[in-house]
Amino acid sequence: xxxxxxxxxxxxxxxxxxxxxxxxxxxxxxxxxxxxxxxxxxxxxxxxxxxxxxxxxxxxxxxxxxxxxxxxxxxxxxxxxxxxxxxxxxxxxxxxxxxxxxxxxxxxxxxxxxxxxxxxxxxxxxxxxxxxxxxxxxxxxxxxxxxxxxxxxxxxxxxxxxxxxxxxxxxxxxxxxxxxxxxxxxxxxxxxxxxxx
Numbered sequence: 627x628x629x630x631x632x633x634x635x636x637x638x639x640x641x642x643x644x645x646x647x648x649x650x651x652x653x654x655x656x657x658x659x660x661x662x663x664x665x666x667x668x669x670x671x672x673x674x675x676x677x678x679x680x681x682x683x684x685x686x687x688x689x690x691x692x693x694x695x696x697x698x699x700x701x702x703x704x705x706x707x708x709x710x711x712x713x714x715x716x717x718x719x720x721x722x723x724x725x726x727x728x729x730x731x732x733x734x735x736x737x738x739x740x741x742x743x744x745x746x747x748x749x750x751x752x753x754x755x756x757x758x759x760x761x762x763x764x765x766x767x768x769x770x771x772x773x774x775x776x777x778x779x780x781x782x783x784x785x786x787x788x789x790x791x792x793x794x795x796x797x798x799x800x801x802x803x804x805x806x807x808x809x810x811x812x813x814x815x816x817x818x819x820x821x822x823x
Contacts, residue, residue, distance in 0.1 A: 635695055638686045646686070650679055653696065656778065657703050663773045664707040666762065674710060678703045693787045700780070701788045704770060711766070760810040768803030775800050 631652075637645035657678050662671035681702050689698050761769065767789075774780045774788060775796075785796045 631695055635689060646683055653699055660700065660703050660773065660778060661707055663777060665710065674706055678706050681706065694784065697784045697787045704788055756811065756814055760807055760814065763810055764803055764806060768799050768806060771796055771799040772803045
């Protein structure tokens with residue numbers, strides 16, 4: 627944690643609302659992106675983001691500095707998302723922002739380029755849809771580990787802190803999650819080939 631961030635957290639713990647607003651601006655986008663990937667719905671992600679910051683503000687004095695502030699904040703976000711999913715029993719679709727590395731290669735998000743022909747745009751949307759569906763089918767424990775590692779760039783140690791488990795468990799969940807994601811995608815491609823193949 628940087629000196630500036632440490633100072634802001636201390637000011638928050640003293641009741642300084644302006645300091646908390648600065649922290650909110652620092653982390654709001656990352657928390658929203660995490661919530662959106664976990665929930666797959668923009669409005670739900672916005673609501674969850676607000677709830678995370680309300681909880682963080684109310685419990686900021688519980689932050690003792692044993693981990694980074696971002697780890698503490700993402701732990702709150704993870705718990706709020708999991709509570710929401712369990713309460714609503716919703717199956718969600720997840721968004722990818724960058725390459726996911728797997729044993730057999732990589733999966734990349736395909737973003738439509740408006741300068742491309744319509745056929746190219748259709749291809750990319752179809753691929754993106756298949757990948758979203760595959761991520762949505764992963765078990766919760768694999769899904770959250772992959773999102774934190776591959777999409778949010780947290781270290782294994784930080785993920786272990788967020789998920790309340792040891793580093794070995796984190797590595798195992800990521801490895802198994804990637805293998806399962808690969809298997810889902812291979813099955814989908816074999817049994818439900820894309821229209822352009």
